[in-house]
Amino acid sequence: MRRSGILMPMTALPSPWGVGTLGAEARAFVDFLSAAGQSVWQLLPIGPTSYGDSPYQSFSSFAGNPYLIDLDDLAEEGLLEPGEYEGRFWGDDPARVDYGALYEGRFDVLRRAVERLESERADELRAFCEREGAWLDDYALFMAIKGDHGGAALSTWEPGLRMRVPEDLAAARSKLACEVRFWKGVQCLFFRQWTRLHAYAREHGIELMGDLPIYVAEDSADLWAHPEQFQLDEDLRPREVAGCPPDGFSDTGQLWGNPLFAWERMAEDGYAWWIERISYQLDLYDILRIDHFRGFDSYYAIPAGASTAAGGRWKPGPGKAFFSALEAKLGPCPIVAEDLGFLTPSVYRLLSDTGYPGMKVLQFAFDSRDGGGSLYQPHNYTPHCVAYVGTHDNDTALGWLHTADAGDVALAREYLHLDAAEGEGWGMMRAIWSSVADLSIVTMQDVLGLGSDARINTPSTLGGNWCWRALPGYATEQVARRLHRAMELYGRLPKAEVAARNAALNAEAAAEAWAAQSDARVQSSEETTR
Known part of the structure; x- marks a missing residue:
């Protein structure tokens, strides 16, 4: 069945309280998607963010981002008073997320909600903690210890806590018992609202498509609680870290800095940690995009402490064995493989072996820096793929047309028959809607015809990323009608x-x-x- 969807980060929704949330605006966006003839809402990762504010560098693979908890919904439930959050400073630009303001003000407000949750809904909180204890206990203690250390990274903690010496952990649990309860309560608040939103989306025929980063952050409860799953030295520090080699977009490559998985060790128990991670995500979402799929075939390892990614090397990943174990445990999974970047014949074989749809990015069809060329031109698509104009790591359609090489842009305009009357950005979206791809995804910025100022992320840069937000009134009936007509024309209703x-x-x-x-x-x- 041909379908279409929109990529819209939760943080990018309008809100008076500094960032998009799981509340009324999220439900309104579901209504917009339904009216526009869409089937899928693609999200970025929803985990708690750390330094740099990237959703791909999270404190946990399992926890939800506290910033996404809707304050108005808490007030409607009697867990907050409006005066406890109205009038606070949440930023001075409604088109940008001010993460500093959120960090300074959000948790004081959430503490009041958790206090009422503990006193008024203790049974619900207790049941949540028991149900999610496998990850929640370690995460809550990790966050409590981090707070006690002024937010310092795991790598700077004293050895007893960093190495999880039982006596030191017991002392921390006793000392920080109130903080541990707070972080558990925050997660209960988050998943109560997530469950409500997911049910609302299903009622309106909208599937939620999640995004699972392949790697976890070094400063995370994942590494702290399960160091045996990673390539670490005797002091539990990474020997090598993740990234990408130099390419047309960066002469020095991308130095992500994430710890690498101990794939041989993971194979000994049938990749149990990874399978639990994916199983958990599939409970949250209807479709799951797995980031950096090529890393399961072979991954780029950079010496720890290197200043760039230029000195890295390729090492073999788990390959088909991992996905065979995953299917044996969970059965067929609704997974989309992010198969972008430096691809080799073995990556293509692995994608074919799994049967997962890969991704086609229209900008790469013309951008000479990527080198993908004709592979990404719509006449070469097959039905079993997900087509994009661009992803969160790309410029917007109009931004690309104004910043890419002039020859590349000229080729795109000729191939796609772009013109001002239709709108050049709209013409790029039309190209993937009219393609044979089973699923097409466009960004909300492209639907709104926005330029480079609305770009979500520029890889290999720090600062200014993950901040774009839509302004109130963005999702108009006129836009919904135009989208709906396009879906009708191209058989994607x-x-x-x-x-x-x-x-x-x-x-x-x-x-x-x-x-x-x-x-x-x-x-x-x-x-x-x-």
Whole structure:
């Protein structure tokens, strides 16, 4: 079934309280998607963010981002008073997230909500903590210790806590018991709202597509609680770290700095940690995009402490064995493979072996820096793929047209028949909607016709990323109607809507046929009487 969706980070939704959240604006966006004939809402990772504010560098693979908890919904439930968060400084630009303001003000407000949750809904909180204890206990203690250390990174903690010496952990649990309860309460608040939003989306025929980073952060509860899963030295510090080699976009490559997985050790227990991680994500989402899929075939390892990624080397990943173990445990999974970057024949074989759809990015069809060329041109697509104009790591369509090489842009304009009357950004979206790809995803910035100022992320840079937000009133009926018409033209309306429309047409035809037969009977009766 041909479908379409929109990539819109939760943080980018409008809100008076500094950042997009899981509340009314999220439900309104679901309504917009439904009215626009869409089937999928693609999100960026929703975990708690650390230094740099990147959702791909999270304190946990399992926890939710406290900033996404909607304060108005908490007030409606009696867990907050509006005066406890109204009037606080949440930033002075409604088009940008001020993460500093959120860090300074959000947790004081959430403490009041958690206090009421503990006193008024203790049974619900207790049940949540018992259900999620496998990851929640370590995460809450990790965050409590981090707070006690002024937010300092795990790598700077004293050895007893960093190395999880039982006596030191017991002392920390006793000393920080109130903080541990707070962080558990925050997660309960988050997942209560997430569950509500997910149910609302399902009721409106919208699937949520999540995004799972392949790597975890060094400063995370994941590494702290399960150091045996990573390539660490005897002091539990990474020997090598993750990244990408130099390419047309960066002469020095991308130095991500994430710890690397101990794949041989993971194979000994059938990749249990990884399978639990994916299983958990599939409970949250309807579709799961796995970032940096090529890292399962082979991954780029950079010496720890290197200043750039130029001195890295390729090492073999788990390959097909991992995905065979995953399917044996979970069965077929609704996974999308982010198969971008430096691809080799073995990566293509692995993608084919898994049966997962890969990604086609239209900008790469023309951008000479990427080198993908014709592979990403729509006439070479196959149905079993997900087509994009650009992802969160790309410029917007209009931004690309104004900043890319002039020859590349000229080729794109000629190939795609772009013109000002339709809108050049809209023409780029039309190209993937009209393609054979089973699923097409466009960014909300491209739908709104925004330029480079609305770019989500520029890889290999710090500062200014992950900040873009839509302004109130962005999702208009006019935009929804134009999207809906495009979905109708290119056969991407939701299956349920098509079925309902066909049923209505059939009912109308049946009614017309019955009326015609009735008229004929009346006429025949009149003729007989004469």
